[in-house]
Amino acid sequence: MMPSPPGPPDEHPPPSGYPPARPEPVDAFGRPLAAWGQRLGAYLVDELFIRVIALLAVFALGLRHNVGGRIIWLLMAAAYYAVLNGSEMGQTFGKRLVGIQVRDATGVGGSIGPGRAALRFATVGLFRLVPFFGLFTLLSGLWPLWDPRRQALHDKIAGSVVVRVTQT
Numbered sequence: 001m002m003p004s005p006p007g008p009p010d011e012h013p014p015p016s017g018y019p020p021a022r023p024e025p026v027d028a029f030g031r032p033l034a035a036w037g038q039r040l041g042a043y044l045v046d047e048l049f050i051r052v053i054a055l056l057a058v059f060a061l062g063l064r065h066n067v068g069g070r071i072i073w074l075l076m077a078a079a080y081y082a083v084l085n086g087s088e089m090g091q092t093f094g095k096r097l098v099g100i101q102v103r104d105a106t107g108v109g110g111s112i113g114p115g116r117a118a119l120r121f122a123t124v125g126l127f128r129l130v131p132f133f134g135l136f137t138l139l140s141g142l143w144p145l146w147d148p149r150r151q152a153l154h155d156k157i158a159g160s161v162v163v164r165v166t167q168t
Contacts, residue, residue, distance in 0.1 A: 025150060029109040031163040033150040034100040039162055043141070045094030050077045078121055086117030095162075105151070105161035112160045120158035 025033045054073040063069040084092040088111050090101040102120070104112050112120070124140050126133040140153035144162075151161060 025148065027103070027105065027109070027149070027161045027163055029103075031103070031109075031165075034162040034164050036144050036150070038098045038100050038164070039144060039152075040141070041098045042092065042094035042100060045097055046080070046092045049093055050080055074125065077125055078118060081121035081125070082114045082118035084117075085120065086112055086114035099165055100162050101165050102160050103163050104159065105149070105155070106159045112158060116158045116160065120154045120160055123154040123157050124152075 027033060050073070054069075054076045057076065058064055058069040058072055061068075061072065063072060081092065085095075085102045089096070090103055090111055095101055102112060102117065103109050124133070124137040136153070143152045144150040144155075149161060155161060
């Protein structure tokens with residue numbers, strides 16, 4: 001049996017066993033959106049940091065085991081998230097560690113400023129005082145898993161988006 005003569009290359013390669021890759025979601029400015037795992041990692045780092053600092057402050061002020069300690073924790077967390085997420089960098093320590101940042105989703109794509117960053121925090125941070133808000137915080141944290149823009153509910157309220165950046 002003789003081999004068949006070489007012919008033109010196949011116009012259609014054989015089908016792959018893998019589903020076609022979907023394009024990576026980007027924001028209105030073409031920046032890649034942060035993955036849910038990155039957001040979760042940043043949140044865990046930030047919460048650990050805030051808990052340690054707040055616990056030290058509560059012990060130093062003698063407010064352990066009372067409402068005053070929870071208020072100190074809330075105020076410190078609010079200041080931390082408002083100042084750092086609202087800064088030009090738009091990054092808390094946890095976000096910087098995993099290479100993501102909070103940006104404006106509606107305007108020019110820059111910083112959301114401390115006011116909107118405080119609003120972004122306040123929509124989920126109330127669980128620190130009122131346990132019922134923990135349910136909303138959980139729902140907001142899971143929301144990026146099915147949202148096409150990977151926004152959490154607190155992002156939608158504040159008009160923000162979390163994007164990936166290269167670490168410097």
